[in-house]
Amino acid sequence: MKIGIIIEREYLTRVKKRSFLLITFLAPIFFAALMFLPALLMTQAEKFDEKKTIAVVDESTMFIGKIDDTDFNTFIYVDYSIDNAKNLVKDGVYDGVLYIPATTLNVPTNAEIYSEKQIPMSVTSHIRSSMKNVVERQKMLASGIDPEIVKASATSINVQTIRMSEKDGEQKSFGEFEFILGLFLALVIYFVIFIFGSQVMRGVIEEKTNRIIEVIVSSVKPFELMMGKIIGIALVGLTQFLLWGVLTLALSGVASAFLPTQDVFSAGSVMNQPIAEMGVQPADTGALTEVFEVINSINFSDILWCFILYFIGGYFLYSAMFAAIGAAVDNETDTQQFVTPISLLLVIPMVSSSVIAAAPDSSFALWMSMIPFTSPVGMMLRIPFGVPIWQVVVSVAILFITFIVFTWLASKVYRTGILMYGKKVSWKEIFKWIKY
Amino acid sequence: MNFLEINNVSKSYGSKKVLNDISIKVPQQSIYGLLGPNGAGKTTLIRILNQITMPDTGQVLLNGHPLTPNDIANIGYLPEERGLYKKMKVGEQAIYLAQLKGMSKKEADKRLRQWFVKFGIASWWDKKVEELSKGMQQKVQFIVTVIHEPKLLIFDEPFSGFDPINVNLLKNEILELRDKGATILFSTHNMSSVEELCDNIMLINKGEKILEGSVYDIKQRFKSHSYDVVYKPFDGSEETKLTVSSTNPNELIREILEKGELVSFNEILPSMNEIFINLVSSSNQ
Structure with a gap:
């Protein structure tokens, strides 16, 4: 089959290009950096942050020995007067001084911290919660309540929203995360369709302006050449995705080996620390585990398959149109009048992404994920929220039937256009070619 | 024995008649000149022979049978407007084009290297096309046209862009190809080369045949x-x-x-x- 020879050339010439290699290897570094930079910065910040020593002048004497040292702060209880302590801070002996004035009537509820440098919020909240515990305990004891009973009776109430669906039984729903994931997938599919689709268009224009086209169409049918190009470039795209995936995972693996925090996906453990330090109640730290729960609840392999199906369908549909445009014009500057209206089709679901995500089961969202020109983006926006399988099947079927019809129409325009030079082509002219 | 016969071929684009009832007979192992001013319909006729476009009416017979898609391997075509992929290496590209004509990669590689030596361009094999001059590219294109040893060769303005030395080289190659058995259809505006090379000619204008015959007979007729x-x-x-x-x-x-x-x-x-x-x-x- 000659189409195989064409696919091979289209594939190899692109894969061997320096720019392909560059993008293939740089992008995963970028992805990995995106994943790791926050974690890396945090751990680095800890390393460079020296331990701060804070002197405690406790005139109330209630808190002596009650504020625990943390990883970053040591608390030293001193007998100096507050003014002396302040001078010692100025001399650099201490990084700060915590002053708890004595109170006569009530339990102390005020404290002051003096320092030359800004004291991090995590320190003040640590102090606040430590003092709070001491005072509360004091008050309970004073009222004859056993603090242990109070502790035991503390209950955290967790309200979860659970959506009922026929498919997977009951599932927890988490709006924001799914919206972000959907938006990310939609953006990626939107860009890859345009990036690889316009590569098809440029390839066609290249052959036309090079005038190699006449030699080639005397050897193969224009349809074979067009399909060979489209398939070859699709394979370039899939190769790129595959390499990105593999390299990103590999880089993540390497990077996590160099980081003190053991594995990538527990990057949350890094984030856990400041949260704990801020004295947030244990019940609230559940927010983070919840995020991981969401991540676990999403079926990534289903999403991946959908992504690949919609990439292939959407790419073929749009690149067939792009190939026809490339054949119709004489140079790249003439493509705009045709590319703009076509790209608008894919922009519609993109700009209405928040509407779709706000009500992923609305009829608008349904239409956006069914109409073949918008469905690659429309469905990507909906898919993390869970889409009934029949909708995916119908939508993919419509998409693939449309791309077959459009490839056929495009090949008619292509066949006429590639051998036509020096003619300003209009939409009217293109429809005439379809009728030939 | 006529290797190529075109019988009553007509073709219109919209309301414009590009070819009107054209018939020619090209004897085997001869060089046939296809002459005519710009826009006469020569390119359309050549495209019909290459099955790039189909005639509205009429028939093309190659070696006695109607054209089939398999005949692509029997035809070599050097178009007037010709080019190569600029970023591709010369050798790679020549192999690719030979493969599209149905040759195996190995066979194409072997024969191409022989031709490259013959034309004194073996050192260009790994160069990119964009590094070559126009005349150099034309040599490569000529080789690619004949590499699969087609029985019918169609040359559209083969000498454009060549210096006199290379024109001579090409003329000798064309004559040699004919002597080896190829039938050659030759379209040009260069009348001196027509007299030198062509056995028979046809002159068309505005899609109509206005003259046909052997170069000798025609000259006698118009003396x-x-x-x-x-x-x-x-x-x-x-x-x-x-x-x-x-x-x-x-x-x-x-x-x-x-x-x-x-x-x-x-x-x-x-x-x-x-x-x-x-x-x-x-x-x-």
Whole structure:
């Protein structure tokens, strides 16, 4: 089959290009950096942050020995007067001084911290919660309540929203995360369709302006050449995705080996620390585990398959149109009048992404994920929220039937256009070619 | 035996008739000139032979049978507007184009290297096309056209962009290909090369055939019965040169022999160029 020879050339010439290699290897570094930079910065910040020593002048004497040292702060209880302590801070002996004035009537509820440098919020909240515990305990004891009973009776109430669906039984729903994931997938599919689709268009224009086209169409049918190009470039795209995936995972693996925090996906453990330090109640730290729960609840392999199906369908549909445009014009500057209206089709679901995500089961969202020109983006926006399988099947079927019809129409325009030079082509002219 | 026969082919684009009832017969192992001004329909006719476009009516017979998609491997086509992928290496590209004509990669590689040596361009194999001059690219294109040893070769303006030395090289190659058995269809505006190479020609204008035949016959048909005569008069004066029209050359020679010693006697035949210009301009009126 000659189409195989064409696919091979289209594939190899692109894969061997320096720019392909560059993008293939740089992008995963970028992805990995995106994943790791926050974690890396945090751990680095800890390393460079020296331990701060804070002197405690406790005139109330209630808190002596009650504020625990943390990883970053040591608390030293001193007998100096507050003014002396302040001078010692100025001399650099201490990084700060915590002053708890004595109170006569009530339990102390005020404290002051003096320092030359800004004291991090995590320190003040640590102090606040430590003092709070001491005072509360004091008050309970004073009222004859056993603090242990109070502790035991503390209950955290967790309200979860659970959506009922026929498919997977009951599932927890988490709006924001799914919206972000959907938006990310939609953006990626939107860009890859345009990036690889316009590569098809440029390839066609290249052959036309090079005038190699006449030699080639005397050897193969224009349809074979067009399909060979489209398939070859699709394979370039899939190769790129595959390499990105593999390299990103590999880089993540390497990077996590160099980081003190053991594995990538527990990057949350890094984030856990400041949260704990801020004295947030244990019940609230559940927010983070919840995020991981969401991540676990999403079926990534289903999403991946959908992504690949919609990439292939959407790419073929749009690149067939792009190939026809490339054949119709004489140079790249003439493509705009045709590319703009076509790209608008894919922009519609993109700009209405928040509407779709706000009500992923609305009829608008349904239409956006069914109409073949918008469905690659429309469905990507909906898919993390869970889409009934029949909708995916119908939508993919419509998409693939449309791309077959459009490839056929495009090949008619292509066949006429590639051998036509020096003619300003209009939409009217293109429809005439379809009728030939 | 006619290797290529075109029978009553017509083609229209919209309301414009590009070819009107064109028929030609090209004998095996001959060079056939396809002549005509720009826009006469030559390229359309060639595209029909290459099955790039289909005729509205009429039939093309190759070696006695109607054209089939398999005949692509039997045809080599050098278009007038030709080019190569600029970023691709010369050798790789030549192999690719040969593969599209149905050759295996190995066979294409072997034969191409022989041709590259023959044309003295072996050192270009790994160069990118964009590094070559236009004339150099044309050489590569010529090789790619003939590499699969097609039985029918179609050359559209093969000499454009070549210097005289390479034109000569190409002419000899074309003649050699014919002698080896190829049938050649040759389209050009260069009338001197038509006279040199073509056995038969057809002249078309505005899609209509206006002249067909062997180069010799056509010249005979359009001759004006004029003769260039040079003789040395008996009275000892200088050699005399004159152009005489006569329908009876024997009588003319006899008259001259009475006046002096005949030095040379040549019939003036019209050049193909003159015939071309006269016919096209009269058919345009």
